[in-house]
Amino acid sequence: MVDSVRRRLRARLRSGPLIVAPGIYDAYGARFVEQAGFEAVYLTGNGVSASLLGRPDVGLVDLALIASHAHRVAACVGIPLICDADTGYGNAVNVRRTVEEFEAAGVAAIHIEDQLSPKRCGQLPGARPVIALAEAVGKIEAAIAARRDPDFIIIARTDSADGLGLDEAIRRVQAYVKAGADVAFVELKSGPTLLEDLKRVTSSVDAPCFVNVDAGGKLGELTAAEIGQLGLRIAIYPGLARCAAGFAIREALGALKRDGNTRAVRSRMLSPQEYNQALGLAEIEAWERKYVR
Numbered sequence: 001m002v003d004s005v006r007r008r009l010r011a012r013l014r015s016g017p018l019i020v021a022p023g024i025y026d027a028y029g030a031r032f033v034e035q036a037g038f039e040a041v042y043l044t045g046n047g048v049s050a051s052l053l054g055r056p057d058v059g060l061v062d063l064a065l066i067a068s069h070a071h072r073v074a075a076c077v078g079i080p081l082i083c084d085a086d087t088g089y090g091n092a093v094n095v096r097r098t099v100e101e102f103e104a105a106g107v108a109a110i111h112i113e114d115q116l117s118p119k120r121c122g123q124l125p126g127a128r129p130v131i132a133l134a135e136a137v138g139k140i141e142a143a144i145a146a147r148r149d150p151d152f153i154i155i156a157r158t159d160s161a162d163g164l165g166l167d168e169a170i171r172r173v174q175a176y177v178k179a180g181a182d183v184a185f186v187e188l189k190s191g192p193t194l195l196e197d198l199k200r201v202t203s204s205v206d207a208p209c210f211v212n213v214d215a216g217g218k219l220g221e222l223t224a225a226e227i228g229q230l231g232l233r234i235a236i237y238p239g240l241a242r243c244a245a246g247f248a249i250r251e252a253l254g255a256l257k258r259d260g261n262t263r264a265v266r267s268r269m270l271s272p273q274e275y276n277q278a279l280g281l282a283e284i285e286a287w288e289r290k291y292v293r
Contacts, residue, residue, distance in 0.1 A: 001078070006108045006151035009040060009080035013153070013183065013208045018228035023214075023238035025051040026069075027076040029245075031278055034077045040108075041077060043070055044238035045084035051242070059118030063089040063098055071105035080108035082155075082236070087119050088112045091135075092142035099146035099154075109153035111185055111210070112143060114160065114172065127163030128187075133172060137179045144180035155210055156181035161188055166197055170204045177207040183234065185210035190217035195230065202231030210234045 012019055021040040022033045025047030033041040046057035048066055066083070074081045083102055088095035095112065102110050113119065114136040116129040130136070136158075143154045156176030161169035166186075173184040184205045188197055194217055202209045211232045213219055219227070227235050248268065255264045262269065270278070 002074075002106045002108075003149065003151065005078065005080050005106075006149060006153070009082075009108045010151045010153060010182075012039065013233055018224050018232060019234045020224050021082050021234060021236045022240045023047060023236055024073070024241040027073045028278075029241040030073045030077045030081070031280070032241075034079050035278065038079065040080045040082060040234075041073075042236040042238060043073055043081060043083045043107075044236075044242070045086055046238060047242040048084075058120050059086070061086070063094075063101060067098075067101040067105050070102060070107050074106035074108075081106070082109040082111070082153075082234070083107045084238075085110040085112050087115055087117050088139055088143065090117070092138050095139045095142045096146040099143050099152070100148075103147060103149060103152050107152075109155055109183070111155035111157045111183075112139060113157040113187070114139075128159035129163065130158065130160045130172075133175060136172065137175050140176045140179040140181050153182045154180070155183040155185050157185035157187055157210075159187045161186055161197075166200065170201060173201070173205055173207075177205060181207065183208045183210050185212075187212060190219070194219055198230050198232065208233035210236070213237050214239045 019040050020038055021042040022038055023042045023044040024030050024033055025044060030041050045061055045066065048069055049055050049057045049061045052065060052069065053060055070081065070083050085098055085102060088098045099110070114130045116131050120128060140154065140156050147154070156173060158169050158172040158176070160172055169186045173186055177184055184201070184207045186201045188194055198211060198219070209232050211219070211227065211234070213227070213235050214237065224235060252262055252265045252269065256262050
């Protein structure tokens with residue numbers, strides 16, 4: 001099953017409309033993405049740091065934590081799971097284990113960035129220091145060599161644009177693609193030239209290109225079809241679940257604190273029936289009726 005999921009994602013990279021992968025931080029959220037009809041789901045490192053540690057995305061999540069979490073997420077859905085693998089959690093030797101762990105977890109694709117450790121979320125304020133190009137290329141080469149399933153997708157991300165300029169960012173992803181990366185990802189922040197910058201990336205790189213829609217601005221206002229017209233192949237929405245859930249939780253808690261009950265927000269909460277439906281309770285009950293003696 002994992003092999004077929006990976007093959008499906010790889011095939012979609014070559015043809016069809018933009019692949020939209022909403023961001024989630026746990027298996028519960030992944031089920032909603034699948035039930036909504038999306039064909040891929042994205043596990044955000046920022047969201048995992050928030051949900052498991054209650055901390056911002058500043059390099060506190062390690063490989064063991066996110067790989068075990070990813071295993072549970074991948075196991076509960078039948079659509080490809082794309083994961084944030086930060087810097088690969090070390091040098092080229094660590095990258096080898098990173099690929100092995102995510103592949104064993106049933107993940108379909110990971111992205112590895114060229115930030116200097118400890119990393120910080122690409123959308124936090126300030127430029128991101130990056131490692132030397134030669135070292136970054138070696139890490140991508142190591143990732144390619146480490147994978148056992150040729151359909152496991154390696155996405156090479158650069159965070160160099162903000163500090164070193166777009167020309168350097170394009171030069172870097174071109175080198176990563178030459179080293180074997182399947183997909184190129186230039187992390188960009190919102191700005192007046194964002195859409196033009198993305199067009200430059202897609203026209204300059206001979207590989208499918210990946211975009212983080214949380215960059216916001218004009219990009220966040222575009223439809224998936226319009227983003228695809230920029231030449232992009234995969235769009236992730238990392239903040240979708242964590243920001244929507246955070247808002248809803250805060251609103252419900254505020255109502256309970258203010259009113260002493262949740263009556264004011266109950267229409268914006270799942271009913272117990274909807275909750276159980278999302279988790280597939282009926283399937284479990286059918287299994288019980290068939291096999292439990």
